[in-house]
Amino acid sequence: MGSTTINLPTIHLDTTLTDLYNLADPSTAHLRLGLVLCGVNSAIALTPSFPRNKKYLYQDSPFNNIPPAELKAVAADAASSSSNPSRSQKTSDLQRSLALKYLSLIPQRDAFIAGGGPSTPTIFFNVSPGSASQEAHDRHEAETTIAVLAPEQRPKLVFCSGPSSIPVKELGIDRLAVKIMLDDLERQGYPLVVDQETQWFLNSKAGLAGSGLPTPRAEVVVVEGYVPVSDPEKCCEVCRDEDLGKGGGMRFVPAGCKGVRGRWVGEQMKRIVEKVEARQAPFVFKTQQTFGGAGTWVVSSEEKKRELVKELTDDETGVLRKLLSQVTARNQQMKPGSVVLSEMVRDPVGDYGVTFLVGKGGEATFLAASEQMINEDNAWIGSTINYARQERLKEKFEGIMRQTAEWVGKHGYIGPVGIDILETKDIPKDGEQLQQNGTSSVDGEKTAHYVVDLNVRTSGSLALPLLKGHFTSRGMTCASSFSTTAKGSRKEFMETWREEFETGRMLIMAWYEDNTSNGEKEVKSIGDVVVGGKDEKDLQDLMKRVRESTEEVTF
Template sequence: MGSTGSRAPAEVQLPTVKLDTTLAELYRRASPEDAHTRLAWISCGVTCGVDLSPHVPRNTKFVYEDQAFISTPSRDLSNGNAALRWSLAKKHLSLIPQRDAFVSGAAPVVLFHMGQSPEDVEHDRREAEATMSVLDPSQRPELIFCPGPSAIPMAEYGIDKLEYKVIFDGLQGYPLTHDLETHWLLNSKAALARSGLPTPKSHIVETEGWPPAADSCCSACREAAQDASRFPTIPPSCTGPRGQWLAQETDRILSAVRARPVPFVFKTQQAFGGAGTWLVTSDEKKSQLLAELSGEQQQPPNHHSNNDDDNSLLRKLLPLLTPSNAHLHPTTVLLTDLVSSPAGDYGLTFFVTSAGEALFLAAAEQMLTADVSSAWIGSTIHYARQDALRARFQRLMGRVARWVASHGYVGPVGADVLCCSSSRGENSEEGGREGPGEECYIVDLNVRTCGSLSLPLLRGHFVGRGLECASSFSIGVRGGRREFIEKWRGPFEEGRMLILSWYEDPEEGKSIADVVVGGENEERLAKLMKEVREDTEEVTF
């Protein structure tokens, strides 16, 4: 006979979320000429390190120096590395696209399958649908799943054009809102340095030529090229022209770094998620950078080297230069001035119209890891400050909007801005002044959706509940969505905690997620964030 005093707890009642506006609404406002275009959004991430799935191959033309590419030894960048591929697929094919889909609005959103079995495909769908279920029905996206970029069902779903976050090689040939190579240019570090916008002064180091084909080189290169599952490389044992070219171009970059006095910032050409940037603030850090670029790190005791042990960043990066992408300069690096002791550090998010105007969305504060990678892990916004920040940065956003619109781009933009009180050298005759005695510099420009995009669109949701601050960040969780929501029942039912994206790995018994939390003030927000972070693991991109 059962006990009447041991009832199971009632189901958590999640409040309906109504966004202030959506990406679909912003795009129609920004581009009235496309108001009746059926536009589908693709917000999946990509890597050049490994194939994310059999139908989502790594990029070879449009090369991104993402965190996994930079930090993973070259011998582990293999399609046979199932653990790495699965880890990246969960982030790039589920977590990131769900996060953008949450704010896309009533529009088609394309997601790529992670697994191939019917059970895997259904699990992908259930996870995304569960995330979107809290949205007001009028703002829920139309989720469209397909194997990969080569199999997007345009005709089946009546899609006219695609809007994308980052470039997949496989998007070539589709009708797009903007040109792939132009988008590549707008997101490149060298283009920003040459744009005339207020940026720290930069020394641009470009490679010359490209490596000869592997089959025209030596036996080591021909042997390495036979394994198509492995990351393309020029083996340390190369005795032919490929090795000679690599040595020459490596020396060009290392010589520029050696000649540069500290402090400075070293950047690769194209990256996201905080990757590809090194703050060199001392001679010791300069030595560490040179070691990472050249692969000459101190080896542990009893280490036995072999040809696969070379983990030089330049040995990974430079062989990706080919005749088909040389005009994009993907292997260019930059040495820029370091803006030291900034008084303000902001992540501006705005929408660029076809007329070259900027529709302000937010000025958030970014959170980075404390280690040398400085990877992005989240953002914080203070709603009461937004009107003043809009006025403060309106001129700067206008300049950015005119520049990107002159290249035919309409859509979301994020700019990382550092402000300081003293005058510093920068790349603009017009200067970067945004207020009396203030200089502001764009240190990074992301012509795409950014991780903090949800924060301004949730202003009404949070402020209407008396929550004046909010933060979004990524977490790793033991267990699944249901257990997490039950554990944090109070914040979820109060609407002060929301799930932006979630993927539960049934085999591992773990989940990764993006959440956003709100607080009445900075102290209450910091307290809730601390409690959540202490109960979860950090996830970086």
């Protein structure tokens, strides 16, 4: 393989997440900011110290796709893991897969752009808390990732066992900025930049549908009330026999429930399904909070509608029964079980991710407009950016960006925001498709813009504008970021692409080597990489070569 040393260039970011928060509210720039940038799961605990979310529900792939019986087995197995080290391989693999992505890959990716030096603690949660060797490995992986940054732009990495053990007072943290709402942050009463219920609402699909922003026309089917009896023991014999909530996993109201819980779930399911069946295809069906593209169904035909109804109502795997069973007295005011049916944007000519900063007064600072990469399952897998087109795209999306910033700003949010926009050449008449007019005219071309998703948090493409100087100073006008799964170690991956790494054409924003999933016989890694190209063809050629030697990661 040649020399064992790979000479990596030092990465200098144009600006950092800490700088952006200080710009958003200069009056608080003297306060010490801590960043919590992980993901979360509402189906199962990620680790014994990182419980599932029960109040702030998120529908990701495990939540939607894993049958209740399997979730029951995982929860029970996980609960007994402390006393029974011979946990099932299936349980171990599922939890570890989620923990690697949500507790290491995602926070590393955002920590890479966190900045702030030692004065900005970036909080990580251990993938395997309690194991000294694994905790050391967690730290090593994150520290190796940020080591390529200029020293003054490396954040302080702080590792904890779980959200309830963040050393806020010990670190002198004045406020925490949070990517995804965590139940335990609220329980601990930590000081936050933005109230969690507010930020959850701003990220909800019903929130967007009622925002007045230029979105496809939508109907929100609101769930009335919540599961009337929280304790299965007090409902009926079926519930007592089939209580799936033991061990910290999701609690379900079983299909055979004869009590008030079953009647309530049945009534709410009936209302939702009737709305779906009455709606003519094509349309889009969404649950309230989605993560990584999960929770969104594109219903392109009547056949697809029938498939959706089955997926929603199936006694064994139905999404609605799982979702409605989680609506409780604690979270019902946020309407987490409500769903959205929206018109489908026809014949889009562009799919953009626009990232910007929202200041304290609701003002917007443009950061970038990237183009989205979505796979056949509607899951986000990466973004590309053309630096030469940014001024034109800024002008194109300036109006819709300002509208969005004003809306989230009036709710008290400050920080980064990402909006997914579909662009069409057909301009709708008033009252058709768009809830509010969202058009632009740039270089004489008039188009309509539809906000189809709103991410009031750090987005996956946020790093691309902050790396502009790194790439353009090397003659590269385009860049792309994407997640990947590779056989072998970080070092082996970098050896394969030595020239690209040493010239600054490729860099790693997140990486985790996992040597436990296959009995330590084979190392498998997940990572998030950024690649650059002198033009779009050059970029696509490199991306194609990387993808041919790896596999994609979905969330």
